Amino acid sequence: MNIEISGIGWIKKGICGQFFKNLSYDYDELRSAPSLLVQKSILPSVINKFNSFDTVSKATCCAVALGLDDANISFMTHKMEDVGIIGTNQSGCLESNLKYFKDYVAGGRNLARGKLFIYTLPSTPYAAAAIHFNCQGPLIYTGSSQAQTSSLLIQAKNMVSTDQASGMLAILAEQNYAVCFVIIKNHGQLNGKSLPVDKVISGLDNETDINEIINLLSM
Amino acid sequence: MSRLNPVVVMYDVVTPYGWGAGACWEGLLSSQTALSQVTRFDTHSFLSSNAGLVSDIRPKQDDSLVIQMLKPLLSEAASDIPIDATLFLSSINGEIEFIQEHFLDKNVDPAQSGLDCLLKKVQNLSKIKRPGFIVSTACASSTTAVAQAASMIRCGDTDCALVTAVDCVSEFVFSGFSALMALAPDIARPFDKNRQGLSLGEAAGFILLMSEERAFREGREVLGQIAGWGLTNDAIHMTAPSDTGGRLAAAIQKSLTCADIDIQDIGSVCAHGTGTLYNDAMEINAFKKVFNNNPIPVYSIKGGTGHTLAASGLIEIIISFESLKRGITPGTMGLLSADDLATDMVAPCTSEIKTHVTISTNSGFGGVNAALVLKGK
Numbered sequence: 327m328n329i330e331i332s333g334i335g336w337i338k339k340g341i342c343g344q345f346f347k348n349l350s351y352d353y354d355e356l357r358s359a360p361s362l363l364v365q366k367s368i369l370p371s372v373i374n375k376f377n378s379f380d381t382v383s384k385a386t387c388c389a390v391a392l393g394l395d396d397a398n399i400s401f402m403t404h405k406m407e408d409v410g411i412i413g414t415n416q417s418g419c420l421e422s423n424l425k426y427f428k429d430y431v432a433g434g435r436n437l438a439r440g441k442l443f444i445y446t447l448p449s450t451p452y453a454a455a456a457i458h459f460n461c462q463g464p465l466i467y468t469g470s471s472q473a474q475t476s477s478l479l480i481q482a483k484n485m486v487s488t489d490q491a492s493g494m495l496a497i498l499a500e501q502n503y504a505v506c507f508v509i510i511k512n513h514g515q516l517n518g519k520s521l522p523v524d525k526v527i528s529g530l531d532n533e534t535d536i537n538e539i540i541n542l543l544s545m
Numbered sequence: 546m547s548r549l550n551p552v553v554v555m556y557d558v559v560t561p562y563g564w565g566a567g568a569c570w571e572g573l574l575s576s577q578t579a580l581s582q583v584t585r586f587d588t589h590s591f592l593s594s595n596a597g598l599v600s601d602i603r604p605k606q607d608d609s610l611v612i613q614m615l616k617p618l619l620s621e622a623a624s625d626i627p628i629d630a631t632l633f634l635s636s637i638n639g640e641i642e643f644i645q646e647h648f649l650d651k652n653v654d655p656a657q658s659g660l661d662c663l664l665k666k667v668q669n670l671s672k673i674k675r676p677g678f679i680v681s682t683a684c685a686s687s688t689t690a691v692a693q694a695a696s697m698i699r700c701g702d703t704d705c706a707l708v709t710a711v712d713c714v715s716e717f718v719f720s721g722f723s724a725l726m727a728l729a730p731d732i733a734r735p736f737d738k739n740r741q742g743l744s745l746g747e748a749a750g751f752i753l754l755m756s757e758e759r760a761f762r763e764g765r766e767v768l769g770q771i772a773g774w775g776l777t778n779d780a781i782h783m784t785a786p787s788d789t790g791g792r793l794a795a796a797i798q799k800s801l802t803c804a805d806i807d808i809q810d811i812g813s814v815c816a817h818g819t820g821t822l823y824n825d826a827m828e829i830n831a832f833k834k835v836f837n838n839n840p841i842p843v844y845s846i847k848g849g850t851g852h853t854l855a856a857s858g859l860i861e862i863i864i865s866f867e868s869l870k871r872g873i874t875p876g877t878m879g880l881l882s883a884d885d886l887a888t889d890m891v892a893p894c895t896s897e898i899k900t901h902v903t904i905s906t907n908s909g910f911g912g913v914n915a916a917l918v919l920k921g922k
Contacts, residue, residue, distance in 0.1 A: 443721030453911025
């Protein structure tokens with residue numbers, strides 16, 4: 327039994343797609359992406375409160391929708407109690423931190439906005455996805471001093487192989503870019519539409535960043 | 546024990562009670578809270594003026610508040626930390642003063658506040674040569690990091706891990722929790738029927754884990770064992786926990802399965818116990834589910850130290866081991882009159898514990914839940 331990637335969803339400015347289904351879709355603005363995904367039957371309905379999310383959360387949720395659909399997993403019917411999320415990015419939540427404190431200072435340092443404060447936690451974008459897609463397994467924001475993508479996939483794979491979760495969504499997400507890898511155990515049910523995680527990890531360059539990964543996936 | 550079992554060989558901590566696990570333990574037993582008036586910044590606009598502050602550290606020094614906490618701890622311990630240990634850093638806000646100073650005082654590069662920068666500093670302080678990991682999972686960060694480290698040891702990916710954790714009291718964080726209406730006007734009173742919110746705190750600490758085989762080979766004293774772990778998510782709301790406690794109960798069950806022990810073997814619980822209406826209610830429901838109405842001592846330390854955010858899990862793991870060493874739990878600081886549903890579980894005074902196994906739990910924003918099964922030596 328192997329641990330494999332059974333779905334990959336990705337999104338960048340103006341275009342999003344799915345790896346195994348070999349499909350891509352153009353869109354105008356990130357705020358309109360969920361409507362597009364509903365049109366394409368990738369999402370059953372738009373994501374609740376999507377327009378109030380920060381951009382990393384928006385990108386994350388879209389990538390997860392695309393990834394789950396690419397893996398033929400319907401979060402409405404699939405057993406999501408044991409599906410977890412592990413996410414990473416390079417910038418942390420610097421933009422959200424700056425936005426929050428700038429707003430607080432501009433307001434005279436008397437009243438802060440809770441809705442901005444919540445995005446100063448690095449784990450918030452992944453929590454937003456967990457809430458919408460009902461992922462009740464582990465939720466982790468991670469970072470690494472070594473190759474980011476490889477480290478993320480290794481950690482996700484280990485969590486599945488040690489039964490901490492039956493499946494993990496491994497997500498790289500930056501401002502306006504995100505990739506979601508759906509990682510599960512292959513009991514023979516995937517019928518060739520999957521990639522062994524180890525093979526993907528060994529094929530990744532040490533310096534592969536999210537842009538390069540999306541470009542590779544969208545080729 | 547299996548040779549790959551993750552065991553604890555060293556730990557140290559600084560909390561509002563002072564430096565060292567002993568100081569924190571003695572403080573908790575003294576029935577005196579370490580929460581005090583914040584003078585570091587103006588709190589008149591906020592719901593509370595109180596927090597748990599480490600007395601020896603000051604803002605606007607050469608070192609940030611978090612480095613002022615970590616440097617003495619790690620410098621003293623560095624000679625006993627193997628350079629091939631796998632490093633974990635748990636923090637939510639890291640060196641948040643760089644963000645504050647960028648807007649308030651001077652032209653500093655706010656990117657210095659990144660957790661990746663802090664990870665490099667911690668790596669230098671601990672003299673570890675191997676790559677490290679950041680784990681930031683809201684208030685369950687360090688519990689999650691310990692679970693990840695223990696899992697890596699058990700499956701042979703590493704035989705030594707240093708888990709560090711730190712967060713500080715800052716205007717950035719204080720203003721945010723006040724905006725969320727989460728702060729208690731006086732002090733946090735976990736599990737109290739009249740609880741009104743949490744008190745913030747700051748702390749730093751580390752735990753050095755090894756495989757049992759390596760600990761034996763190096764002649765290290767084993768202080769205890771990370772026997773099991775379980776991580777789940779409520780997946781309901783960004784700031785409010787599930788009211789049933791179902792997913793926290795599931796995390797506890799997972800940790801028991803991971804440890805291959807029964808619920809009857811558990812002698813006590815070090816709870817998250819923030820003092821907010823909803824978190825504490827959620828935990829009470831979870832514990833009732835898990836313990837099937839056979840109550841055991843449950844306690845929270847946050848009425849004494851404040852809620853130290855990412856560091857809270859690590860501090861509570863250390864206090865759990867101190868508790869197992871002594872065979873008693875500390876009382877729940879700040880508790881005056883227990884919630885009607887928790888009268889059989891919590892008390893303001895110490896309780897005797899009947900087994901050498903305990904559970905430590907933490908929950909956090911985004912619905913995260915983490916549970917560890919800890920065995921004493």
